[in-house]
Amino acid sequence: MGSSVPMERLTPLHRAAVLMMLFGERAAAAVLRNLSPAEVQNLGAAMYSINDVDQLTLEHVVEEFLIGLNRETGLNHGAPVYIRSVMTEALGEDKAQSVISRINPSSAERPIEILDWMDARSIAELIIDEHPQIIALVIACLDYSLAADVLMLLPEEVQPDIIRRIADLSSIQPEALHDLEQVMQRKFKASSTSRASQIGGVKAAARIMNFTRTAMEQRIMREVKKEDRDLMQAIMDNMFVFDNLEQSDDRSLQTLLRSVDNEQLVLALKGAGESLRDKLLGCMSSRAAANLRDEMEALGPVRLTDVQEAQKAIVATARKLSDEGAIVLAGRGGEQMV
Structure with missing residues (x-):
């Protein structure tokens, strides 16, 4: 961050990191225990990057936090029930559960959550010798950006097959989930729900592909097309691409732009259409x-x-912010991406 960082250069993540450094060890640890693995990693990295913040900026960060706290006080009682009710009414049960599982990891009905605490290379080494269907199930259980990193570390020749299998998934029934657990228990101890878990599907495959590099995406899509042209088109139709940003609202785009590297933005806009650029x-x-x-x-x-x-990098950032609930993205045709 450099020395004497002004308030306007602090992202929301770095402001949270400043607060964590002020909280003290016990309070900070209590906060971390309530965060998801990805949030812990991102916040920890931000805490490391805070080198020197001047007194005025500290005061602004604390003031901003207290104002927000005052605004939220008294509103959290019964919030989970209320949020689920509103989400279900607006989106239907399946989409509501998908959204809630992303913004509130503790509510997710999904297996082998310990994988969220492992890095991509460790997971890849763990599953690389397994049957492709097992690999697909495991990858489908991961956060999309982590799933893309694991996929990238697998042999190129198996990647298209894994994406096809993920796209063909809909739900894991208890018996299939039990088989998956048996395989994983040989390598680490974990337990999970025995209820059917909704994972995979065309949308999941598309979300994973959003986080891959362009060359890797094109290569995998070519191979998938050879086997199943309709499936390839379905995955492509569900991918969020850079041009889709034009349908998103200004507030979401402002939040996204604050989280994007300036050099990436300059490059990305060089190849953007005039209307999206404007x-x-x-x-x-x-x-x-x-x-x-x-x-x-x-x-x-x-x-x-x-x-x-x-x-691609900006799209990946947009998807992460969307998964965290920080922005709302509009996909092809202007529909909301969930």
């Missing part, structure tokens, strides 16, 4: 937009692959 620049201050346009012009010609990778 939409994103319109979500910035006039000064920031002018500076970005100057950087784009100064950059000159760039390789298409560099543009694609930058757009």
Whole structure:
């Protein structure tokens, strides 16, 4: 972060990290115990990156926290029941459970949650010798970005088959889940619910593909197309791509832009259509937009692959923020992505 970081340069994550450093060990540990594995990792990394924050910024962070706390006080009682009721009414039972399982991990009915605490390489080494169907089941249980990292570490020749199998999944019945647990128990101790667990499906396969690199995505889609053209098209139709950002609301885009690396944004916009470029620049201050346009012009010609990778990285950030409930994304045709 550098020395004497001003308030406006602190992302919400870094503001949370500042608070954690002020809380003291016991209070900070209590907070961490209530976070998901991904949240613990992200917050921990942010805490490490906080080198020096001036007194005025500290005061602003604390003031902002207290204002938010005061606003929330008294509203949390019965919130889980209320949220589930509203989500179910708005989205239906299946979609509601999918959303709730993402924003409240403790409510998720899913197996082998201990995998969330392992890194991608450890998981890949754990499952690489298993049957492709077992590999697909395990990967489908992971957070989408982690699943993409694990998929990338598997042999290239098996990756398309794994994506096809994930896309063909709908739910794991108790007996199948029991078989999965038996395989995993040979390598670590874990327990999970015996109820049917909704994982996998075309949308899950698409979400995983959103987090892969462009070359890997194109290669896998080519192989899937050879076996099943309709399945390939279904996966592609459910993927969130950079151009879809144009249908998202300004507030969500503003939140996204604060979380995106400026160099990535310059590259991504070099290959964007004029309307999308204007939409994103319109979500910035006039000064920031002018500076970005100057950087784009100064950059000159760039390789298409560099543009694609930058757009992929921004899409991955958008999906993470969406999964965390920080933004709302609109997909193809303007429909909300859930």
